[in-house]
Amino acid sequence: MAAERSGGGDPARTLALLWRRPPEPKPVGRKPKVSVDQIVTAAVAVADREGLGAMSMARVAQELGVGTMSLYTHVPGKAELIDLMADTVLQERDLTPEGGWRERVKHYADRTRAVYQAHPWMRDVSMVRPPLGPGLMDGQEFVLAALADSGLEPRQVTVAHVAVEGFVHGAAASEVDDQQLAATTGESGDSWWGARQVFWDDYFDVERYPAMTALWNAGAYDTEGTLADTITSSFDYGLDKLLDGIEGGMR
Amino acid sequence: MAAERSGGGDPARTLALLWRRPPEPKPVGRKPKVSVDQIVTAAVAVADREGLGAMSMARVAQELGVGTMSLYTHVPGKAELIDLMADTVLQERDLTPEGGWRERVKHYADRTRAVYQAHPWMRDVSMVRPPLGPGLMDGQEFVLAALADSGLEPRQVTVAHVAVEGFVHGAAASEVDDQQLAATTGESGDSWWGARQVFWDDYFDVERYPAMTALWNAGAYDTEGTLADTITSSFDYGLDKLLDGIEGGMR
DNA sequence: CCCCATTTCCGTAGGCCATACGGAAACAAT
DNA sequence: ATTGTTTCCGTATGGCCTACGGAAATGGGG
Numbered sequence: 001m002a003a004e005r006s007g008g009g010d011p012a013r014t015l016a017l018l019w020r021r022p023p024e025p026k027p028v029g030r031k032p033k034v035s036v037d038q039i040v041t042a043a044v045a046v047a048d049r050e051g052l053g054a055m056s057m058a059r060v061a062q063e064l065g066v067g068t069m070s071l072y073t074h075v076p077g078k079a080e081l082i083d084l085m086a087d088t089v090l091q092e093r094d095l096t097p098e099g100g101w102r103e104r105v106k107h108y109a110d111r112t113r114a115v116y117q118a119h120p121w122m123r124d125v126s127m128v129r130p131p132l133g134p135g136l137m138d139g140q141e142f143v144l145a146a147l148a149d150s151g152l153e154p155r156q157v158t159v160a161h162v163a164v165e166g167f168v169h170g171a172a173a174s175e176v177d178d179q180q181l182a183a184t185t186g187e188s189g190d191s192w193w194g195a196r197q198v199f200w201d202d203y204f205d206v207e208r209y210p211a212m213t214a215l216w217n218a219g220a221y222d223t224e225g226t227l228a229d230t231i232t233s234s235f236d237y238g239l240d241k242l243l244d245g246i247e248g249g250m251r
Numbered sequence: 252m253a254a255e256r257s258g259g260g261d262p263a264r265t266l267a268l269l270w271r272r273p274p275e276p277k278p279v280g281r282k283p284k285v286s287v288d289q290i291v292t293a294a295v296a297v298a299d300r301e302g303l304g305a306m307s308m309a310r311v312a313q314e315l316g317v318g319t320m321s322l323y324t325h326v327p328g329k330a331e332l333i334d335l336m337a338d339t340v341l342q343e344r345d346l347t348p349e350g351g352w353r354e355r356v357k358h359y360a361d362r363t364r365a366v367y368q369a370h371p372w373m374r375d376v377s378m379v380r381p382p383l384g385p386g387l388m389d390g391q392e393f394v395l396a397a398l399a400d401s402g403l404e405p406r407q408v409t410v411a412h413v414a415v416e417g418f419v420h421g422a423a424a425s426e427v428d429d430q431q432l433a434a435t436t437g438e439s440g441d442s443w444w445g446a447r448q449v450f451w452d453d454y455f456d457v458e459r460y461p462a463m464t465a466l467w468n469a470g471a472y473d474t475e476g477t478l479a480d481t482i483t484s485s486f487d488y489g490l491d492k493l494l495d496g497i498e499g500g501m502r
Numbered sequence: 503c504c505c506c507a508t509t510t511c512c513g514t515a516g517g518c519c520a521t522a523c524g525g526a527a528a529c530a531a532t
Numbered sequence: 533a534t535t536g537t538t539t540c541c542g543t544a545t546g547g548c549c550t551a552c553g554g555a556a557a558t559g560g561g562g
Contacts (some may be wrong), residue, residue: 019454029509045315047454054547067512069550074510078549110332113283113549128428129443132450137460145462150266154471163489164424170421171414177379201384203270206414209388211396220405231413238414248495280538281528307519318541325539329520362517 017080018087018133028067034064036074040084042118047085052121058079065115077090084133089119090135095142102243104146108139109168109239116172119243120180123173151250160246167242171235178228260327266330269384285326291335295370300335303372304433308332315483334382340370341386346393353494355397357391360419360490362412367423371431374424378416402501413496418493422486429478440478 006167017036042063046057057078061068075081093111116122130136143164147157176190206213215221223230233250267274268287293314298306308329312319326332344362348355367373381387394415398408429440457464466472474481 012449015447015450015454026509028507028559030511032510057550058548061512069512069552070510072550097290101327123377126426126428126432129432129440132447132454141460141462144466148462148466154466154469157466157483159473159485159488161494163492166422166425166485166489167418167493170424171417174417176381177377180375183381189380196266197385198263199266203266203383209392211392211399213473215395215399215405215408218405220409229408230410234410234413234417238417238493241411241414242418242489243491244496244499245492245494248499249492277538279530279536281540283539308521309519312541320523320541321539323521 006054009080014080014083015132017075017084018131022236032074033066034074034149036068036084037083038064039071039074040088042087043081044089047121048119052082052124055121064146082125083133086122086125087133088137089115089122090133090139092118093135095138097142097145101146101150102247104149105143105164105238105243108143108146112139112168113172113175113235116176117179120176123176123180127169150246152246163246164242167239171238175228175231175235176232193227255428260331264327265331265334268326268335269382283325284317285321285325287335288471289315290322290325290337292333294332295336295340298372298389303333303375306372308312333376334384337373337376338382338384338386339389340366341384343369344386344390346389348393348396352397353498355400356415356494357490358396359397360415361396363390363419364423364426365446366429368430369425374427374431377413378420401498403497414497418490422489426479426482426486429482444478 020036039060043055043060045060046063049187050059057071058068059073061079071081075084090112092115093108096106097110099107140161144157144161146158148154150157152160181192182188225233271287290311294306294311297310297314301310308322309319311332312322322332326335335414341363342426346362350358355460373478391412395408396413398411398415399405401408403411433439476484
């Protein structure tokens, strides 16, 4: 399915929800059975367990023991709920400003990666028109402050920021993709690749792919760790090299 | 919606489709009204125009003037169709091995980016358990050959490969997200941000976000180009710095 | 105590989706 | 013309989001 995202909903309403500005206390009328926080928490729980595809309004309502349509009293729609979910889990990053600028950027990357690990459905949430809530904004401030401390020119800071942000979210997403698929399809990555052994037997052409063959013969793929370990170390390696490049470009 | 992907379908069947190994000519029986190629082409056309979310089996069948269920004679299911679509558009890259290893990696990045530009729905296709077809494999061979020429150790080549691949696909995905959203929601990125002017007026806290405020005041965000231009130059910048880092790490 | 404005709850229904099943239709060989 | 084989596709099931409108709960005023 396509990436989930907030749409044309009233920005003012969505922002008020993101920053938890209650519309104002209601002196009369029926008492709410559920709150926005409860809805978001339940939605996150469902998505954590069964993926974003399983996070339907009906499923969340069931989780809370209320009717499906009751949710729409508190939340404009599914897209806005996903925005709330994303900003909420981004707040879990708990960023502590310690060390030099490089340490802080790596800290940011690690914390963000941890969010994706804990909430694999974040892979399916687009971040180009992000939820402008505290979770996202605090993160932006943190990286920008770190990059600004590096000595880059202001204009360069913004360019480097987009590059770092893209790398972190992209790498975290692909790192998490595998476990998300394992969870939703019930098949592990290793098992998936194992079932495709046929490919190497019946389709791989040594003459068409000399570089891959050479690397294979050189033992480049004789790794002990699991697939997940390989991806993780590549994540660290890539960020390191990216920061090396940024640092080197300043001189 | 969650990322679309091929599932537990019979790998042998899917591989045969990807590499276009026809099951064997049928001497008797009713003549097919449509071919696999026609189905894939129609599906790509629909997804290009209306996004992967609109690419339903019914929609594709309608496009071809056949019944929905007829498609299932030629393709096991929707997941496998998406695999075929992805591998097909990846074949459009037309990679020419010219220049040094850096030029070739950048060439690969540019061609891959072009695929995402032409087919924004690729953002929604997971690449951790990729379609093992010619489109993907030829690309892998190309980058691996380039990286192997850089002088890195074989083990290092594979690590760098994952980092580069992650960056390229991640950056291309985020670069394309905006236009995909513009296409499916009918609202441009600039219009979207404009509607969120309220945020800066009512929610942005100068004291909470000093680094952002300082950058703003320093004119770091006074760019002439569009949002898309900014993202593109950050893409180039990021890849450059990543390759700088990889190159520097060899010495 | 009753009434009523106000607010929340939620059943129904419409219009999408993927795909299992099984029969109808087309075709080649006999 | 019959038969075997293959493709085509109508129907049905069970899911999804959410517009609509009425039922139920609540607190205040008479």
